[in-house]
Amino acid sequence: MAEGGLIIGFDIGTTSVKAGLFSIDGTVIDHWGRAYPTERPGPGLVEQDPQHWLDGIRDAIDALLAGRDPASISAVGICSQVNTDVFVDASGKPLAPAIVWQDVRAGAAAAAIDAKITAGDKQAWWGAEMPIGASHVLAKMAWFTQNHPDLWAKTAYVFSPKDFCLFHLTGNAVADPISAFGHVTLDHAYVTDLIARVPGAAERLPQLRAMTDVAGEMRLGSSGRMVPVVTGTMDAWGNLFGCGVFRPGQGMYVSGTSEILALAGSNRIGAPGVVTFPTVDGLVVNAGPTQSGGDSLRWWGKANGVDPLDVPRLAEKADRHDRPILFLPQLEGERAPLWDSEIRGAFIGLDSRTAGPELALAVLEGVALSARHLLGSLTTAAGYRPDRLLYGGGGSRSDLWSQIRADCLGIPLHRFAFADVGCLGAAIMAAVGIGQFATIAEAVPAMTSVERIFEPDATMTPRYDAMFDAYRKAIDALRPIGLIRTDGLVHENNM
Numbered sequence: 001m002a003e004g005g006l007i008i009g010f011d012i013g014t015t016s017v018k019a020g021l022f023s024i025d026g027t028v029i030d031h032w033g034r035a036y037p038t039e040r041p042g043p044g045l046v047e048q049d050p051q052h053w054l055d056g057i058r059d060a061i062d063a064l065l066a067g068r069d070p071a072s073i074s075a076v077g078i079c080s081q082v083n084t085d086v087f088v089d090a091s092g093k094p095l096a097p098a099i100v101w102q103d104v105r106a107g108a109a110a111a112a113i114d115a116k117i118t119a120g121d122k123q124a125w126w127g128a129e130m131p132i133g134a135s136h137v138l139a140k141m142a143w144f145t146q147n148h149p150d151l152w153a154k155t156a157y158v159f160s161p162k163d164f165c166l167f168h169l170t171g172n173a174v175a176d177p178i179s180a181f182g183h184v185t186l187d188h189a190y191v192t193d194l195i196a197r198v199p200g201a202a203e204r205l206p207q208l209r210a211m212t213d214v215a216g217e218m219r220l221g222s223s224g225r226m227v228p229v230v231t232g233t234m235d236a237w238g239n240l241f242g243c244g245v246f247r248p249g250q251g252m253y254v255s256g257t258s259e260i261l262a263l264a265g266s267n268r269i270g271a272p273g274v275v276t277f278p279t280v281d282g283l284v285v286n287a288g289p290t291q292s293g294g295d296s297l298r299w300w301g302k303a304n305g306v307d308p309l310d311v312p313r314l315a316e317k318a319d320r321h322d323r324p325i326l327f328l329p330q331l332e333g334e335r336a337p338l339w340d341s342e343i344r345g346a347f348i349g350l351d352s353r354t355a356g357p358e359l360a361l362a363v364l365e366g367v368a369l370s371a372r373h374l375l376g377s378l379t380t381a382a383g384y385r386p387d388r389l390l391y392g393g394g395g396s397r398s399d400l401w402s403q404i405r406a407d408c409l410g411i412p413l414h415r416f417a418f419a420d421v422g423c424l425g426a427a428i429m430a431a432v433g434i435g436q437f438a439t440i441a442e443a444v445p446a447m448t449s450v451e452r453i454f455e456p457d458a459t460m461t462p463r464y465d466a467m468f469d470a471y472r473k474a475i476d477a478l479r480p481i482g483l484i485r486t487d488g489l490v491h492e493n494n495m
Contacts, residue, residue, distance in 0.1 A: 006072045007430050008064060010057060011235060011422030012080035012161045014038070014100065014257035014295075017056025020423035021064045024436055026447030028418050032060045039097065044104040044332070044341075047097035050086045053161050054168055061221050070223035076169075077230045077430030079238030079422050080162035082179050083135035087144060090156040092167050096148070101135040102291065102332045104341040109146070110139035113197060125191050126181075126278075128270030128381075131339040136182050141198045158204050162232055170216025170229055173206040178277055179234040180208065186278045211237070211280075212433040212440070230433035232426055236260050236287055237277075241428045242421030243390040244414075246444035248283065251378075251386035253405070253413060254421060255395025257295045258335070259371045262287035263382035271381035273337030273374075281440060286381040288336025288374045292345075293367050294395050296329040300363050304356060312398035315364050317357035320404075320460070324467050325349045325358055327366030328474055334370075337377040343479050348470070364401050365464075368408035369471045372464070375409060388412045390450075392421035399454075407460040408468075417451040424448065 006029060011018045018033040036052035065073075083101035086094050099105070114132035122129045132139060137158060145152045159167060163175045177188035185191050188208065195201045209215060211233040217226040232238070239254040240262055248266040253259070265284045270276045277285045292299075294308065301308040326348040333341035347362060379385045391413040396402055406413045418424055428443045437443035 005074055007074055007427040008061065008076045009423040009425070009427030009430065010060070010076070010078045011238060011420060011426060012053050012056070012078065012165065013235065013422065014081050014084075014102075015298075017053060017060060018420045018423050019057075019060035019064060020418070020420060020427065022424065022427045022447070024431060024447075026424060026449070030064055031420065031423070032063045033420070034059065038100060046100040046103040046332070048084070048100055050094050050098050050161070050164055053165055057165055057169070058221070065221055065223065070220045070225040073220060073225070073227055074436070075228045075230060075430040075434045076218060077426035077428070077433070078162050078165060078232040079235045079426045079429075080160060080165070082160050082234040082236075083137070084161055085137050085140050085158050086161070086164050087151065087155045088157050088159060088164065089154050092157075092164070095151045095154055098161070099140050102295070104134040104333055106136070106139035106143040107134040107341040109142040110134050110136055113138060113142065116197070117194070121193070125185050125194065126276065127186055127268045128274070128276040129272060130182065130275055132182070133335065133339045134333070134341045135335070138183060138195065138198050138201060141201050141204070145198065145200070152200070155204055157206055159206065162234075163206055166215050166229065166231070169218040172216045174209045174215045174231055175206040176211045176231050176233045177208050178211060178237055178280065180205075181275060181277050184208070184278065188278055212429050214433055228434055230430040232429055235422050236262065236289065237285070238422040238425030238429070239392065240264075240285065240425065241440060241444050242418075242423070242425030242448065243392045243416055244444060244448040244450070245390055246441045249384070249386070251389045253371065253389040253391045255293050255393040255401070257293060259290045259293035259367060259374070260287065261371060261374050261378055261389070263378045263384070263386060265382040265384070267383060269381055269383045271377050273339060273377050274381040275336065276381060286378050288378060290329075290370045290374060291333055291335045292329045292331050292370075296331065296363050296367055299331055300359065304359075306356070306360075311360045312364060312401050314357050315360035316400055318361040320361065320463070322358075323349070323351075324365065324463060325354060325362040326467060326470055326474060327362040328471065328478065329363070329366045329370050330475075336374050338475070340479070343475065346474065346478055348474055364404050365408065365467065366471075368405045369464075369468055371405065372408050372468055373471070386411060388414050390414050390416065392416040392419060394419055402454045403457070406454040406456045408464040410456050410461065412456065413454040414450045415452045415454065417449050
């Protein structure tokens with residue numbers, strides 16, 4: 001067993017770096033977080049500066065170690081947003097801003113790749129007909145080769161945020177097969193036939209390692225102490241573990257910048273629009289990320305001079321038994337279960353009484369409706385409807401929004417005591433990686449706990465059944481509006 005006994009878990013999210021310092025039983029000793037900017041330089045373009053990820057990790061370590069003995073730290077674990085990609089040279093220097101998962105510039109490239117892949121290919125590779133969307137790394141590579149051949153020639157690696165940080169912390173270029181789900185087979189190996197369709201892609205992808213493997217060692221700030229860093233995985237799986245999922249029959253709902261839902265099973269069934277991951281330790285995880293959850297609050301709050309954290313408080317002034325206003329949260333297209341980068345959002349049903357509280361409530365309800373849409377596909381993919389969902393993330397801290405979600409889904413939500421479940425999930429993987437636990441299934445129940453249960457209110461069922469029916473029809477009716485495709489350019493980054 002490793003020296004010390006405390007573990008640092010990082011979650012490099014879409015809007016911030018978050019870190020937690022945990023004891024081996026999951027007790028939160030300390031936590032740290034800092035937001036960083038996301039740039040939107042043009043329609044459909046969403047970018048980040050990768051240096052913010054590294055600065056966040058290093059500043060978090062300094063803050064968490066303040067007044068503590070570095071020898072108390074046994075390991076570091078990391079999870080991160082995925083389908084965000086940064087093109088770097090051999091030294092790890094970014095050649096351009098990172099292209100965030102919300103970015104749709106590679107939509108045309110994705111469609112061209114997807115059109116040449118048969119349903120049989122997808123079944124053979126993934127056991128399901130997963131789409132190639134604008135956020136797929138190969139679509140971005142194809143776009144990059146076409147628009148920046150000079151920078152592509154300098155590109156040594158294409159990294160996710162986690163893997164970019166691992167490279168700078170340990171010097172090793174590694175990735176895990178779950179984060180690379182869109183170009184990895186059921187056997188956790190790269191899909192060579194798919195990757196070969198973008199010339200030069202194969203040699204720019206990092207080596208694959210299991211999520212609990214030690215990727216290397218990093219120095220803890222100025223202390224000089226070296227500690228193991230575990231490879232980790234995508235935020236969805238970090239959230240999965242941090243929410244308490246470790247066996248078939250369990251489901252997860254995490255509210256962050258986007259809404260991520262997952263159902264774990266033992267059989268591989270699959271369904272259109274759902275990501276069915278390669279089996280890990282007998283666990284078949286069916287999951288889907290929507291495009292906009294908390295990001296809808298960010299947008300509406302900014303547009304109306306309201307802090308995003310105050311949007312749920314404003315919504316409390318509205319009457320949930322009044323005539324509803326329908327909000328479609330597809331502000332930058334939609335991922336699961338539609339995978340359509342062209343559709344856009346809307347408010348429907350406004351009248352002369354509509355004011356800030358009613359619109360704020362509509363935003364909360366619209367996000368919940370998008371989760372309900374996804375859950376329907378997930379139940380098909382997993383072959384069951386869960387009797388509860390294990391629930392976490394920043395958006396879970398609002399009691400009103402939590403109750404709206406439970407009422408809209410018709411399923412109890414078991415909220416976890418520590419909101420930043422991705423940090424805890426990263427710590428769980430690190431604990432297994434250094435031998436504190438033999439398996440994830442052993443570590444998860446030992447390190448997680450439920451704080452509150454939100455039961456559905458049956459009197460709200462007619463409201464949300466009617467709203468969901470209208471929501472589905474509105475998506476189909478408004479889809480033709482999204483006709484404009486944008487191919488933006490990035491410029492060489494002098495970071």
